Amino acid sequence: MKRRDSAAILIGVLLVALALIWWFRPSEYPPVTVGGKLPGPCRDLNFEAIPYIVCEIDLRSYDVAVFHAGADDKAFGSLEKFDKAMSGEGRPVLLAMNAGMYHEDLKPVGLLVENGREMAPLNLANSEGNFFLKPNGVFLVRKDGKVAIMETNAYAAAKPDVAFATQSGPMLVIDGRLHPRFEANGTSRHIRNGVGVRDE
Template identity: 70%
Template structure:
């Protein structure tokens, strides 16, 4: 048997008055809530906008600041017909310089003008190179084709070199082993950033590994491009910098976290980090009569 359901609502004058009073109170509470919310939006302390990037200090003559994919880099374009570029590791005593600061002081003491210096490859705890190192035509450490863990062994890795003919190139380590070029200066590192116009196949477009990083590319046989980020950057973005912004068909990663750049007198990027191999650009020595 169906039951009749009575509708619930105000059934008398007293009930109607109570209903209206409750509606007014609810309306007042709602209005107060809206006003409080509006005031909170206006008065709540907002996170300040990030300050504009301020880059101070003069850069060495071959260098400039370059913005790429929201990261600022110091990019040094070195014409080998104008500047001397060399790879260094140890002083006259046979001991590793150990840092850019020590290198700058040692070379200045010899009366040579360092325009810029950058850490130039990976090293063991004793500062010896992990891979190939050639100084002034003399091989100090052999080519390393081994497989192991770490960035150096993220194949393909590669070699940056300046030949005895004064021409520069970046090539894969296996290609170097087969070609056996006549080398004046060379340093091996890894991974390659750009290989014949393509970024390293193992790189994600913008991976989560972020460090201040530095690398070297070659635009043509006379033009070497050194770059170091001023803030953390992924491998993928760093590789695209060399390929897309700097015009390098081949480029090599040098290091991260300990990346540093000096102008022969003071640090521009990085701090008192240890260094194994060092790439340096020096003013040409005047010809003696």
């Protein structure tokens, strides 16, 4: 991927449906051995007495991609299987996350684009569950290497030229404000992960 501008991704803004993977570019950096510690771009953080792990990814140093299935076209199904597959290809993984927005057969609920190829279509339906808590959105990596998060209908209208994209929901922060359906005293205490974009 060609890199023109500096970029950083801040984990914590959009729940994603699939694995987002960052790895060192082997030609520029030595292999990473984490040894039970957080990788370099990550840190522990507490907010209102709740612990988080926040990872800031600078795209001048890392690649970011979305993967769902292996060479056999079967969904990885776990981060362990994914890591083993990448290691077998000589691609060391620095960080992988998986929000688990899948149907029972492990097909993605919404849009999935891998290496410029649409593997699953954009989902504009209304239904129950986190994915459909509107507005939902799309995390994308353009073919020029820039990243963005777009609300689903905005993505449908813009039809950007993407290398990687994944749709999920709900969006957590929209134009600097929390999702309007979030309740201060909501009952959900499930552990979540997400991705956000601070600049392109």
